Amino acid sequence: MQWWCSAQGIAWTWTWRPYVGVWIMVLALALWYWRSYTRAAREWGGVHPRLRTPRVIASIAGIALLWMALDWPIGTLGAGYLASVHMVQFFLIAMIAPALLVWGWPPARPGPLSAAVNALTHPVVAIIIFDAVVVATHSPPVVDSLMASQAGSFLLDMAWLLAGIVFWWPLIGGPFGRAPLRTPLNIAYIFVSSLSHTGVSMYLLLARFPVYSTYELAPPMSGITKLTDQDLAGGLMLLGGAAIVLGAISVVFFKWQAEEEREESRRQRAASSELSP
Amino acid sequence: MQSIAIARARVPLGARAIATMFVTALVAASLTACGGGADVGSAAERPGNDQGYRGVVLPTPLAKPSFVLTDTKGQPFDFRKETDGSLTLLFFGYTNCPDVCPVHLGNIHTVLEQMPFDVKSHTKVVFVTTDPERDTPERLRSWLDNFDPSFIGLRGTVDEVNRIQATLHLPPAVASAPHGADSSYDVGHAAQVIAFSPTDNMGHVIYPFGIRQQDWANDLPKLMTDKWAAK
Numbered sequence: 001m002q003w004w005c006s007a008q009g010i011a012w013t014w015t016w017r018p019y020v021g022v023w024i025m026v027l028a029l030a031l032w033y034w035r036s037y038t039r040a041a042r043e044w045g046g047v048h049p050r051l052r053t054p055r056v057i058a059s060i061a062g063i064a065l066l067w068m069a070l071d072w073p074i075g076t077l078g079a080g081y082l083a084s085v086h087m088v089q090f091f092l093i094a095m096i097a098p099a100l101l102v103w104g105w106p107p108a109r110p111g112p113l114s115a116a117v118n119a120l121t122h123p124v125v126a127i128i129i130f131d132a133v134v135v136a137t138h139s140p141p142v143v144d145s146l147m148a149s150q151a152g153s154f155l156l157d158m159a160w161l162l163a164g165i166v167f168w169w170p171l172i173g174g175p176f177g178r179a180p181l182r183t184p185l186n187i188a189y190i191f192v193s194s195l196s197h198t199g200v201s202m203y204l205l206l207a208r209f210p211v212y213s214t215y216e217l218a219p220p221m222s223g224i225t226k227l228t229d230q231d232l233a234g235g236l237m238l239l240g241g242a243a244i245v246l247g248a249i250s251v252v253f254f255k256w257q258a259e260e261e262r263e264e265s266r267r268q269r270a271a272s273s274e275l276s277p
Numbered sequence: 278m279q280s281i282a283i284a285r286a287r288v289p290l291g292a293r294a295i296a297t298m299f300v301t302a303l304v305a306a307s308l309t310a311c312g313g314g315a316d317v318g319s320a321a322e323r324p325g326n327d328q329g330y331r332g333v334v335l336p337t338p339l340a341k342p343s344f345v346l347t348d349t350k351g352q353p354f355d356f357r358k359e360t361d362g363s364l365t366l367l368f369f370g371y372t373n374c375p376d377v378c379p380v381h382l383g384n385i386h387t388v389l390e391q392m393p394f395d396v397k398s399h400t401k402v403v404f405v406t407t408d409p410e411r412d413t414p415e416r417l418r419s420w421l422d423n424f425d426p427s428f429i430g431l432r433g434t435v436d437e438v439n440r441i442q443a444t445l446h447l448p449p450a451v452a453s454a455p456h457g458a459d460s461s462y463d464v465g466h467a468a469q470v471i472a473f474s475p476t477d478n479m480g481h482v483i484y485p486f487g488i489r490q491q492d493w494a495n496d497l498p499k500l501m502t503d504k505w506a507a508k
Contacts, residue, residue, distance in 0.1 A: 010376075209388070209489070216490065217486070219379075220376075226384070226387065227490075
């Protein structure tokens with residue numbers, strides 16, 4: 001029995017496989033969030049903005065997505081059979097789940113690790129970490145070496161998750177420390193982050209032959225050639241990356257517009273109150 | 278893994294090795310990404326590289342065997358006569374093979390599709406079944422058509438096929454005991470493809486499992502034109 005998904009070179013079947021390490025990790029994360037929420041609720045009496053229901057739901061959704069991406073069948077297929085599913089895993093683990101987890105991060109006071117967190121989530125540091133991890137974890141030598149063992153596969157998944165958290169923190173804002181980036185810096189931040197996505201996707205799409213031996217030599221899945229699978233992975237990276245960039249920029253833009261409108265109406269109210277006798 | 282000759286090594290990595298790889302990969306990834314291609318193979322690590330081949334160059338070439346088996350139309354197929362003057366890729370396997378056979382054939386087909394016309398049109402891929410009981414002519418044809426309708430499928434008795442393999446220094450095919458509800462069985466078989474040159478009809482290079490599409494793309498044009506006798 002495996003504790004974490006990795007490439008095994010055995011023919012794919014739709015027979016369920018347990019991954020105890022994934023369950024322990026997801027359970028530990030869920031317990032940490034629950035404990036942090038209950039502690040914060042006692043301390044702040046439930047009035048803290050980070051204790052609102054949508055944020056709690058976001059954290060639950062983030063943990064659920066993480067579980068879905070790491071466990072059978074997505075985890076198994078992505079680790080040793082299909083590059084395209086590996087890419088789906090990337091988006092779930094490195095992009096979507098971390099955004100939900102950061103937005104739903106329970107309230108917390110600065111602690112002994114705050115300085116380190118602040119340093120890692122400085123926008124310049126965060127973007128370098130994120131882009132470096134995206135490029136490194138999609139390079140063929142790293143993928144082929146790491147996916148061959150459970151420890152390597154675990155390391156790659158954790159690198160994605162941590163890089164995703166570091167990436168979203170300056171945009172969404174954590175429970176303490178630096179305020180979220182303001183427009184237009186946040187738009188520039190998102191744009192720079194997309195360069196690594198685009199580079200990796202173009203590399204996959206332009207390759208004449210499969211670049212990852214893990215997927216090229218894996219027992220085949222019916223109905224899809226190795227090169228089509230890789231093209232699909234590159235396309236997913238390109239479109240998924242673009243969707244996230246456009247989505248994030250849209251959110252940033254509409255929030256900025258709403259703030260501007262609120263500010264404008266505040267100014268108008270102030271002006272009219274000065275004019276009235 | 279049903280194939281017995283070559284198996285992929287899955288070696289667990291130490292934390293130090295993994296950390297080192299992360300750093301080196303940053304450099305490697307940036308270099309390969311600039312190339313826009315997929316030439317990431319480790320040709321230098323493979324035997325035969327001194328001659329530019331990614332496959333294993335045999336110190337003593339194999340003579341092309343003479344045999345007559347039955348093709349998927351039920352007609353006798355004289356291997357030596359029918360493949361004379363063509364680059365011939367000979368492989369022994371079976372249609373229920375879950376891994377090695379479909380990977381080899383799928384990879385060869387993908388690369389042939391990208392080869393110049395003279396390479397593609399002068400290459401013959403011959404697949405000899407090691408499981409004649411289940412691989413009926415219809416099943417064999419239909420399975421090969423999933424990869425490439427030009428691939429040639431041949432059948433003979435297990436003894437005949439094992440005798441041919443022996444002449445090529447390949448181990449005989451071995452069927453496992455029936456298992457499961459449908460009493461299916463696996464067939465252990467040699468995992469290498471033997472390439473016979475069109476110029477001297479000898480097998481100079483073999484391709485074990487693990488050979489990749491980029492390796493085939495490197496070797497097929499060379500195999501087509503190499504004048505072995507002159508070396």
